[in-house]
Amino acid sequence: MRPQTKESRSVVADVLSEQMEKFLKRLQSQDYAPSGVAGYRLRLNEFCAEVKARGVPLEQLDENRALELFAAVELSSKPTHARFMIRNFARFLRS
Numbered sequence: 001m002r003p004q005t006k007e008s009r010s011v012v013a014d015v016l017s018e019q020m021e022k023f024l025k026r027l028q029s030q031d032y033a034p035s036g037v038a039g040y041r042l043r044l045n046e047f048c049a050e051v052k053a054r055g056v057p058l059e060q061l062d063e064n065r066a067l068e069l070f071a072a073v074e075l076s077s078k079p080t081h082a083r084f085m086i087r088n089f090a091r092f093l094r095s
Contacts, residue, residue: 015058016051020044023092043085046073058093066090 023044027037050073051061070086 016048019093020048020089023089026092040085040089043082044089047086047089061090061093063087063090063094 020041024037024041027040032040047066047070050069054069054072056065056069066086066089067083070083
């Protein structure tokens with residue numbers, strides 16, 4: 001596997017942000033409360049920043065890798081709830 005460059009990390013970040021927005025729109029279409037979607041957005045922004053900082057390729061971001069990265073992120077919410085959010089997003093990415 002070749003190392004990630006600054007440009008490729010930027011592309012990963014752009015694609016990840018785009019996927020996050022699609023995921024949040026899906027939650028809205030499933031009648032999630034606006035406060036719930038806002039909570040997802042906050043946690044996923046923190047998570048996506050960690051993915052970008054580490055330069056993890058999107059194709060390597062399965063559920064297990066996502067939870068490994070989650071462990072490195074300091075979150076202000078309850079870890080179990082945030083872990084559930086990250087797991088849902090990782091599943092969405094793989095679908």
